[in-house]
Amino acid sequence: xxxxxxxxxxxxxxxxxxxxxxxxxxxxxxxxxxxxxxxxxxxxxxxxxxxxxxxxxxxxxxxxxxxxxxxxxxxxxxxxxxxxxxxxxxxxxxxxxxxxxxxxxxxxxxxxxxxxxxxxxxxxxxxxxxxxxxxxxxxxxxxxxxxxxxxxxxxxxxxxxxxxxxxxxxxxxxxxxxxxxxxxxxxxxxxxxxxxxxxxxxxxxxxxxxxxxxxxxxxxxxxxxxxxxxxxxxxxxxxxxxxxxxxxxxxxxxxxxxxxxxxxxxxxxxxxxxxxxxxxxxxxxxxxxxxxxxxxxxxxxxxxxxxxxxxxxxxxxxxxxxxxxxxxxxxxxxxxxxxxxxxxxxxxxxxxxxxxxxxxxxxxxxxxxxxxxxxxxxxxxxxxxxxxxxxxxxxxxxxxxxxxxxxxxxxxxxxxxxxxxxxxxx
Numbered sequence: 001x002x003x004x005x006x007x008x009x010x011x012x013x014x015x016x017x018x019x020x021x022x023x024x025x026x027x028x029x030x031x032x033x034x035x036x037x038x039x040x041x042x043x044x045x046x047x048x049x050x051x052x053x054x055x056x057x058x059x060x061x062x063x064x065x066x067x068x069x070x071x072x073x074x075x076x077x078x079x080x081x082x083x084x085x086x087x088x089x090x091x092x093x094x095x096x097x098x099x100x101x102x103x104x105x106x107x108x109x110x111x112x113x114x115x116x117x118x119x120x121x122x123x124x125x126x127x128x129x130x131x132x133x134x135x136x137x138x139x140x141x142x143x144x145x146x147x148x149x150x151x152x153x154x155x156x157x158x159x160x161x162x163x164x165x166x167x168x169x170x171x172x173x174x175x176x177x178x179x180x181x182x183x184x185x186x187x188x189x190x191x192x193x194x195x196x197x198x199x200x201x202x203x204x205x206x207x208x209x210x211x212x213x214x215x216x217x218x219x220x221x222x223x224x225x226x227x228x229x230x231x232x233x234x235x236x237x238x239x240x241x242x243x244x245x246x247x248x249x250x251x252x253x254x255x256x257x258x259x260x261x262x263x264x265x266x267x268x269x270x271x272x273x274x275x276x277x278x279x280x281x282x283x284x285x286x287x288x289x290x291x292x293x294x295x296x297x298x299x300x301x302x303x304x305x306x307x308x309x310x311x312x313x314x315x316x317x318x319x320x321x322x323x324x325x326x327x328x329x330x331x332x333x334x335x336x337x338x339x340x341x342x343x344x345x346x347x348x349x350x351x352x353x354x355x356x357x358x359x360x361x362x363x364x365x366x367x368x369x370x371x372x373x374x375x376x377x378x379x380x381x382x383x384x385x386x387x388x389x390x391x392x393x394x395x396x397x398x399x400x401x402x403x404x405x406x407x408x409x410x411x412x413x414x415x416x417x418x419x420x421x422x423x424x425x426x
Contacts, residue, residue, distance in 0.1 A: 052108040055088060091284070117394075129287055133284070187229065197231075229257070236255070306389070
């Protein structure tokens with residue numbers, strides 16, 4: 001790509017950042033006061049508010065179709081293009097030609113998309129938060145020139161392949177290898193639960209370097225590094241994991257790397273150990289807390305609407321004392337989740353957030369989302385298991401959120417190590 005081509009592409013991206021049809025909703029319209037008891041989001045303004053509105057604007061395309069996509073286990077790949085057109089993949093990254101979202105705006109986008117559906121929120125998390133971030137933080141200038149704009153624009157699809165069949169929580173022990181051979185690399189191994197790993201364009205594969213003679217001149221033998229693997233290369237095979245009961249509107253893949261040959265330039269040069277992998281994961285962990293807040297908000301809103309409109313024994317459910325107590329309990333948990341997210345955004349903006357703080361936010365909010373979803377499903381009675389009432393879909397998707405980006409146990413151990421000064425990892 002020439003420099004002129006790059007400028008033309010950037011200009012095109014800039015032209016579609018904010019669609020003219022984006023509704024000029026107020027914060028109170030985006031999040032009614034009954035779901036924002038401490039008015040934490042009622043003063044959102046400027047670019048933060050515009051980003052929030054933009055995320056909400058895709059609702060009219062998603063909500064009428066999402067239950068059918070979810071029910072059929074169908075991945076609406078065209079949404080990646082729409083999310084790119086709306087400039088929602090940047091996840092706080094600084095990219096030429098794109099608006100840079102503040103930590104608050106990034107969180108609000110994550111919240112709003114997950115409030116629509118967990119699969120849509122995960123599309124942004126995989127494409128932008130993980131894959132794009134890996135290339136921006138750890139890639140060469142040539143790699144950035146090739147991949148950053150098409151991934152940010154949603155015209156090419158990207159995956160992040162870390163988890164393996166036998167290595168989830170202990171991903172640092174991954175067994176996929178990248179052997180230095182001749183003028184390139186040979187990748188061998190398996191990856192599992194990889195969003196966009198099939199029917200995409202490029203996968204960021206994390207592998208252990210096998211280069212005892214240091215042919216690469218990097219001194220990385222035995223360390224973990226990242227590699228850009230185009231999905232049409234010989235030896236790269238992937239199949240969609242079937243039978244999921246969560247995140248059914250996005251596909252995760254089982255990937256086999258059978259002697260995939262790469263050019264030497266395919267390695268991310270700034271990925272020199274698992275610490276660099278962890279940099280990417282740490283940056284996205286707060287986003288999971290915001291995503292959990294979005295799911296919980298949707299469940300609470302459904303429960304509140306049902307309580308107001310459902311007539312039993314000649315009166316609305318909302319007139320029953322035990323229902324009001326249940327709703328107040330849900331709101332209490334939701335408000336604590338909101339306070340956690342706002343504080344995390346403040347710490348990010350100050351540049352002082354720590355991994356342990358992000359881990360605590362992730363644990364707290366996914367637990368809270370599970371609690372609210374369970375109460376909402378119970379309050380809706382038999383209607384709670386129908387997709388049309390949203391709660392069942394969100395409740396199932398929260399189970400995936402509770403696990404990915406590090407399980408509850410692993411995040412708790414990170415926090416425990418911080419407060420005790422003693423590691424309890426196996």
